[in-house]
Amino acid sequence: MPAALEQANESVVSVKDVIKEFGPLRVLDGVGLEVERGQTVAIVGRSGSGKSTLLRCIAGLETVQGGSITVCGHPVGRPGSAARAQLRRDVGxxxxxxxxxxxxxxxxxxxxxxxxxxxxxxxxAKRRAAEVLAMVGLTDKIASYPEQLSGGQQQRVAIARSLALQPQVMLFDEVTSALDPELTAEVLGVMENLAHQGMTMISVTHEMGFARRVADVVVFMHQGKVWETGPTAEVFANPRTAEFKQFVGSEL
Structure with missing residues (x-):
């Protein structure tokens, strides 16, 4: 049973006033985000809005120039191998x-x-592998090699590999962008099942149907900032800014 299922109503990810720069380019400009245990959060927005960079910062793959990120009570970016190991345990x-x-x-x-x-x-390890492959519907592929799998199957194996480490939060970065519609549906189905099981998830996605159907909270990013955020049905029904209204309209 994933650790994420054990407790609820507890903040797992806290992002406060985060600034991320690549040279003179400010990609994240004072971004803030709170994710409670068991929530599914969809981050949407146009290319270049900072979505994937935010995810990489939460995972500790990028160093921020300002603000703070806390995952499962531990500050991200602490020096030392023990801190990095803790983050790898917490985050898939x-x-x-x-x-x-x-x-x-x-x-x-x-x-x-x-x-x-x-x-x-x-x-x-073999027992755990069999368990997570069952979760993603690939028990019969346990002995196969990647080249023998479709793109959707390979992505489901990648999800299973992360789940095997029993993370407390799962991050998904446009995981269906390279897949055709049928394979996309396979992968989104796995993610939807994880959400129903209570896994804490943050997903950068262009799949608006998935966001509307599965996410508890939607975050719209624009120009390196969180432009709008709130409960999914509310945010989509009543866009507060012209930018989000235009974005939603372009996705229909």
Whole structure:
């Protein structure tokens, strides 16, 4: 059972006044965000609005120039390997590209981190791999290699690999952007099931149907800022800014 299911109504991710710059370019400009345990948050907006950069900052993959990020009570960006290890335990991230090892079969792609990083026994790692593959509907692909899988199946394996580490929050960065509609539906179905099970999730997505149907909270980013945020039905029904109204209209 993922750790995220154990408690509710508790802040898991806290982003306060975050500034992120790449040289002279300010990509995040005073961004703030709170995510409670068990919530599904969809971050939407046009390309270049800072969505993916925000996700990478939460995952500790980028260093911020201002503000603070806290995940599961631990400040992100603390120096030291122990802090980085704690963040890796707390956060699972799935990217647009599947990042599977092509020379390893599905089971070993999942068990590698469990045996090398978490020092689990081979038997326990195999048991966990079977468990998470069942969660994403790929039990029959346990011995397959990535090249034998469709793009949707590879992305579901990438999700299973993250779930195997039992993170408290899952981050998804446009995970369906490279997939055709049928494969997109496969992956979104897995994410929807995770949401129903109570996994805390932050998803950068251009799939507005998924955002409307599954997300508890929608965050609209524009020009490196959180432009609008709130309960999904409320935000979509009553856009407060011309920018979000135009964005929603262009997605229909």
């Amino acid at each position: 991230m799935v990217f647009q590209s599947y990042n599977l090892f092509p020379h390893l079969n599905v089971e070993r792609n999942i068990t590698l981190a469990l045996t090398l990083v978490k020092k689990e026994s081979k038997g326990e």
